[in-house]
Amino acid sequence: xxxxxxxxxxxxxxxxxxxxxxxxxxxxxxxxxxxxxxxxxxxxxxxxxxxxxxxxxxxxxxxxxxxxxxxxxxxxxxxxxxxxxxxxxxxxxxxxxxxxxxxxxxxxxxxxxxxxxxxxxxxxxxxxxxxxxxxxxxxxxxxxxxxxxxxxxxxxxxxxxxxxxxxxxxxxxxxxxxxxxxxxxxxxxxxxxxxxxxxxxxxxxxxxxxxxxxxxxxxxxxxxx
Numbered sequence: 001x002x003x004x005x006x007x008x009x010x011x012x013x014x015x016x017x018x019x020x021x022x023x024x025x026x027x028x029x030x031x032x033x034x035x036x037x038x039x040x041x042x043x044x045x046x047x048x049x050x051x052x053x054x055x056x057x058x059x060x061x062x063x064x065x066x067x068x069x070x071x072x073x074x075x076x077x078x079x080x081x082x083x084x085x086x087x088x089x090x091x092x093x094x095x096x097x098x099x100x101x102x103x104x105x106x107x108x109x110x111x112x113x114x115x116x117x118x119x120x121x122x123x124x125x126x127x128x129x130x131x132x133x134x135x136x137x138x139x140x141x142x143x144x145x146x147x148x149x150x151x152x153x154x155x156x157x158x159x160x161x162x163x164x165x166x167x168x169x170x171x172x173x174x175x176x177x178x179x180x181x182x183x184x185x186x187x188x189x190x191x192x193x194x195x196x197x198x199x200x201x202x203x204x205x206x207x208x209x210x211x212x213x214x215x216x217x218x219x220x221x222x223x224x225x
Contacts, residue, residue: 023091024053025061027082030099033066035077040195046075058087062193063098079130080163080193127161127192137169146179153183157190164196168203177209185216 026049027036033046038059044050046066060083067078081098128136136156143149153170162170167187171180184200191197194217201213 023089023093024051024055025086025089025094025096026051027061027063027096027098029063029081030097032099033068033075034081034098035064035066035075037062037064055086056088058085060084061086061096063096077165077196079165080127080196083193127163128166133166133169140170141173146174149173150179150183150186154186157187161190161192162187164191164193164200167191167197168200171200171203177204177206180204181209181213184213188217188220 027034027044028050029048031048033048034044034050035042035046036044036050036052038052038061040060040062043052046068062080063082064080065078066075068075082096086094086096140149140152143152167184170187171183174180174183181204188194188197197217201210201217204210204213
């Protein structure tokens with residue numbers, strides 16, 4: 001009887017220890033405010049650390065730099081820092097560190113990322129950080145002709161991915177919607193946060209041009225389904 005009681009006590013203690021363990025996903029930035037989204041829904045206010053407890057299943061996690069808008073007093077999505085389908089870590093804590101110069105798991109064309117076709121001969125897409133993109137934007141802007149700007153962007157697309165916000169800034173360098181549409185169509189396959197691309201399309205002046213780009217996007221995805 002005594003052995004039974006000792007065994008039950010041991011099992012109870014083990015159960016309580018297991019129950020007291022904390023599991024989940026811990027997302028930490030390198031010193032800047034971030035916004036965290038799970039399956040498209042924001043789950044953290046601007047913060048440097050976001051812990052998702054009792055994480056189960058497999059979800060699409062997106063982390064953006066928080067961009068504060070003084071006029072409205074709100075923070076909106078800035079640069080995309082991390083985007084990946086993340087699975088349940090079990091009874092462990094998965095640490096995810098993000099930052100403009102930290103991209104350990106940012107691999108949009110990996111097999112478990114369904115919206116990115118693989119490119120034989122190339123590694124994972126690399127997205128420029130803010131400093132790199134600012135230099136690139138200035139270089140493109142300094143080109144005297146639209147044709148020269150297009151050539152530079154097309155050459156860069158061979159080895160670099162872009163966020164929707166970066167694409168929008170490049171599109172704004174062109175005066176005519178016809179040129180903007182050509183650039184959008186060239187860049188769209190290399191956009192790493194396609195759900196946000198509607199912001200680029202909405203920058204077009206005429207609804208007919210917006211419809212044209214929306215149809216292009218629909219055809220792009222229908223051909224890959």
